[in-house]
Amino acid sequence: MADVRDDVLGAFDGERPPDRALIDDCVHCGFCLPSCPTYVLWGEEMDSPRGRIHLMKQGLDGAPLSDEMVGHFDACLGCLACVTACPSGVRYDELIDQTRVQVERRHPRTRAERAVRGAVFALFPYPRRLRVLRGPLALYRRVGLDRLGRKLSRHLPAALATMEELAPVIRRAPRLPARVAARGPRRAVVGLLTGCVQAAFFGQVGAATARVLAREGCDVVVPRGQGCCGALSGHSGRRSEAARFARATIDTFDAAGVDFVVTDSAGCGSAMKEYAELLPDDPRAARFAARTRDVTELLVELGPVAPRHPVRRTVAYHDACHLAHAQRIRSAPRELLRGIPGLTLVEPAEADLCCGSAGVYNLLEPEPARELGDRKAERIRATGADLLVAGNPGCLLQITAALRRAGTELPTAHTVELLDASLRGPAR
Ligand code: SF4
Ligand code: SF4
Structure with missing residues (x-):
């Protein structure tokens, strides 16, 4: 045949x-x-x-x-x-x-394209490899080399210069325990995807997600040994690699025996909800997809029980494309933010237009990504907000870099970080 x-x-x-x-x-x-x-x-x-x-x-x-x-x-x-x-x-x-x-x-790629793609896909989906970079990156920021790097970056190849610009500020976040118990009566048992980039560089977001879920009555299971969900590979046409990551993710969470699989990353949520299409011969894939939730989606589904404390900020909410367009989740994060006393929510113009982050797009196609980032930063500045909030750390890094280019340092937070601040109340 x-x-x-x-x-x-x-x-x-x-x-x-x-x-x-x-x-x-x-x-x-x-x-x-x-x-x-x-x-x-x-x-x-x-x-x-x-x-x-x-x-x-x-x-x-x-x-x-x-x-x-x-x-x-x-x-x-x-x-x-x-x-x-x-x-x-x-x-x-x-x-x-x-x-x-x-x-x-x-399609045969040029040598330069192969080099960038090879490096991106050998590094980003692997949390252990990424963790090795945490120390050097933190040092890079701490000793002020980033300012020098920014000056030199205009002489670097575009992909490297973009990586330099986007490199996150490394914040301390203790490793999450394997289980965080629900506060008060238990309403659900959820498995938390810590994934790859999230686990290595955004531990503070994962920690906030676990705390919020626990305060809202969820036992939070954080399976050890989990890795990338396959989103980065799947969204870049690397289907067999994505399928391998997806199978491993299903194995891990099936073994954890949870009611829901929760993520705080928009790209991961959209990829996991598409597992049935990615693995049509695996009957577990559709069941997994059906119990996958973005954290904001699940919190609204469950309904609030924990008391909220005021957070007096003017917040510009940015719709991550993989939340708003791929998963059609727009109202849940806004509902949660509006439920915080004292918070004023403002909407930037052109909300539907991508910020240029788009997974690893800003590394593979740096020029249009930069233009889109600058455009988004301008719209966000125009709102007069004093805080930028989004449901996807990649968007926050992309917009922060663009705001910095425009001479604005605007604090940013993931939606759950703000909610966490409200649930915890003022520091005593
Ligand atoms: S042109 Fe665009 S909007 Fe019209 S049918 Fe085709 S895809 Fe849809
Ligand atoms: S870049 Fe344009 S064509 Fe591509 S997904 Fe976005 S709207 Fe559709």
Whole structure:
């Protein structure tokens, strides 16, 4: 029998090419165009959702997978604002996933691209490897080398300069215990995904998530030995690598015996909710996806029981794309923030437009990511807020770097960190 991969249809081979029926759902109305960050930046049809769908169709009809075509697919942030905007329900999310896997498998990358991608995917999904960087990074910040690094960064290759700019401030966070007991009557047993980048650099967010859940009546299980959920690989077309991470994540949380699997990272939540599509032959995947929750989603589902203390801040809430567009979670974080006495919530203009973070997009496509970051920072500055809040640490790093470029140091927090501050009350 012929290998399906030999069955080449122009740009794509026979192994899960972009689905022609999904492509045909697009009626070319253009309603998605104003929501697409790359179209907003460049005004190029082929850098819009409609244009990219047209390219997929051309590829199925025999056009080769040229560098130019790949460039338009690579430039897509995968933000899925077009899915929200499309009145015809076009599944661009599925189409771009199918396309990226083909591009990853079939398109020869340049040596420089291979080097950046190789480094990113050998490092970021592995919490132990990332943890090794914590000490040097903290030292880098502490002795002020970051100021020098920022000056030198304009002479570095773009991806390295971006990494320098985005490097997080390392905050102390004690390792979470394997179980945090519910305060008061137990309402649910939840497993907390600490993942990869979150575990290594945002331990304080994980700790706040566990404290908030416990105060709201959840036993929080933090399985040892867990790792990346596969989001970074999956959103970049590395399907078999993503499937390997997904299987390991299911094994870990199935063994933990929890009611829900909770994450405080928007990208991880959206990836885990798609496990059934990633692992169609594994009956556990759909069950896992069904009990996956973003932390804000679960907190609203359970309803508040813990008393809130005032937090007198004016907060600009930024919608992470993988929360707002991929998971359709917009009201839950706002409801939680509005439930904090004394807090004023303000909404930046162009809320639907991606900040340019998009997983590892800002490392792989640094120039458009930077432009989008600057645009987002401007909109946030215009709100006059004294705190920026989002449900995804990647967005916070991206916007912080852009604000700094604009000469503004605005404090940032994850939604659960603010909620945690409110539940804990003033320090005594
Ligand atoms: S996913 Fe985002 S960047 Fe990609 S086509 Fe849709 S709106 Fe544009
Ligand atoms: S993707 Fe949807 S909104 Fe965009 S052109 Fe096609 S049908 Fe219209």
